[in-house]
Amino acid sequence: MQFASIVTPDRILYWHRKLVALKYTAKRKIQTDREKEMDTIREFCIKFAEENVSWGYGRIQGALSNFGYEVSETTVGNILRAAGIPPAEDRMKKSTWKQFVRSHMATMCVADFLTTEVWTLHGLVRYSRMNFARPWKHQE
Template identity: 95%
Template sequence: ILYWHRKLVALKYTAKRKIQTDRQKEMEVIREFCIKFAEENASWGYGRIQGALSNLGYVVSETTVGNILRAAGIPPAEDRMKKSTWKQFVRSHMATMCVADFLTTEIWTLRGLVRYHTLFVM
C-alpha cells in the first residue's frame, strides 16, 4: 500500500510540472506573436493583439499582452502610432494598396501638337 501511495503522490506532482512546462513553452510562442503583431501593426492595441491571438487558439488576457509588450520595451499603440514612419505605413498596407496616376503629355505628330491622356494603375 505504501508503494501505491508514493506512486500516486509522485504522479500528482510530476503532472503539474509537465503542464507548467507546456504553458511556459506556449507563453514563449505567445510572447513572440505579441511582439511581431505590435511591430508590424502600429495601430493595434492590447485588445486587438489579444483578439488575434485568440483567433490562433491562444487564450490570454489584454493585461498579459500589455505586460509582455512593456517587458519587451514596446510602447502602447498610441505612442507607436506617433512614431510611425511613411515607410512603415506603406509596408503595412502594401497588400491592400492601389496606386493610380493620371497625366497628360503633348506630343508632336503629323497632325501637329496632340495631347495624350494617360491613366496608370498599379
C-alpha cells in the first residue's frame, strides 16, 4: 500500500520542538517602578507566609512596613491567595511540600525527575515522572 506524504517525520519533530519552545518562552516587557516594587512586595509576602506559618495578614503587613513598603491587609491577602497560600489558621494545620523539602534538605541526596511533552486532544501537556518505579503522571 502506498500513500502520499505531505510532510516528513523530521518536519513534524521540528514543529513539535518549536511548539514546546514557544510554550515556555515568556515575552519580555518593560516594568515600571511600581510594578518592580510590587514584585518585591509579592516575594516578601510569600516568603514571610511560608517561613512563619503563624503570621496572619496584619503581621505580614507590619513586617512589610518595617521594610518601608506600605500596603493594606487586603493586598497581602490577595497576594497570598493568588499564590495559593491559605490564611494563617489553615497554614498552621499542615505543612506544604516546599516546607517538607526545606526541613529535610540536609538528608536528601538525589531524585530522578523526567518530563516530556505529549500531544493530547487538549493540546500540548507536560507529563512527569519522579523515578523509574512510578508511572508517568500528568502535570498541569
